[in-house]
Amino acid sequence: MNINNIEAFVYVFLFGSVNRAAEALYLTQPTVTARIQTLERELGAQLFNRDGKQLTLSDKGKQFLPYAQKILQTYQEAKIHLQKTPIVKRELTFACVPSVSTHLLPNILVQFQKQFSDVSMRIFTGHSSEVLEKVLNKEVEFGIVRTVTHPNIDSFLFHADPIELFVYPGHPLIKQENVRLHDVYREPLIFFEHGSLDYFMIYSLFETMHLNPNVILEVDSMETAKKMVMAGIGISFLPKSCAQNEVKEKHLFQIPIKDKPPLARDIRLIYLKGEDRSPFLSFFMNGGNAFI
Incomplete structure (x- = not known):
């Protein structure tokens, strides 16, 4: 089935006439008519009711229309996607407790984006124990938590919150x-x-x-x-x-x-011992109190 024939069918429906559809597609009227007729033969169904110069969708045309529109949309999306120049972006993934994500991170992340504009981020939130588990399982590069201890974890004071x-x-x-x-x-x-x-x-x-x-x-x-x-x-x-x-x-x-x-509420950065540190960890080590 030719995508051009489906396109002609949808355009005739949208513009209400073969002439206007032909203008929009930069084609001649006979070409658009021929494409509609070819599509009808392939489907074995009449798609339009013809009353002189007026065209209206037949019952079969109404049934086929949503499929035709979906086919065109999928084709156009695929074409755009394939023509895009791939952009390789770095990614930072970390986890933190909700109070940090709500009150401390916004100002820090503004500065982070200025310094690392090509880096996308994924942030998970959870209780300190959940953040610790994600760090231990290497699901994230580091975590930001209340004080926790574990033999496989190093920590650094991120922020002392009075x-x-x-x-x-x-x-x-x-x-x-x-x-x-x-x-x-x-x-x-x-x-x-x-x-x-x-x-x-x-x-x-x-x-x-x-x-x-x-x-x-x-x-x-x-x-x-x-x-x-x-x-x-x-x-x-x-x-x-x-x-x-x-x-x-x-x-x-x-x-x-x-x-x-x-009195202060200590918030700490945690990361795995003996592992290569995240290239972004030093930014957060310096940023805990500097940007808040």
Whole structure:
């Protein structure tokens, strides 16, 4: 079956006449008519009803039309694909925890694209244990996680994310000077990731001061904790990167605490020991704090 004959059939349908189809195809009217007739003979079916100069699709023509259009589309796509000059692109594949992909990566990747414009990226997200597994299985070149340990893994501090207290607009602590932990522990507190290092680090902060924090809600993610604070349910200690946009927009306010020691959430790059390092690893080693 000749593709030109199918093309003539579709064009006659689209333009409503042989004359207009011939003009669009830069062919003569007899040539287009001959192609339609050849196609009808091959199919053993009349595709158009002819009433003088007016052409309308026959029932068989209506049945054949979607097939003809699909054949033409597939042919055109294949032609375009084959005529393209192949572009060989380098690829970077890595995995990270969701908080990193949401809050830290965007600014870094802007700089990465400027430096490596010919590199495409695939990024997987998951819990630290899932990222570790992908690194161990060589599914990714490296991972970005909370602190994890494994005998086959080397790690590098990617970013130290300060943990600070955040409150909702209008909270009394915003106007209070010299806020101390004693001013905070009775407030309705929202803790995230029960059992995590962050959880124990913040809880221990109050324990060392012999204070029993008023934890009214525990949630499994910092994003949820942040939303709860913005809703006015309570206040929360959160990684600074998690709340920086909301602080700019004044949906959240950071409260300096006079007697709080520096707390930070360590994010680390992990990669296999004894393997050739990813050619892009040095960029991320230098970029964790530089571009954030």
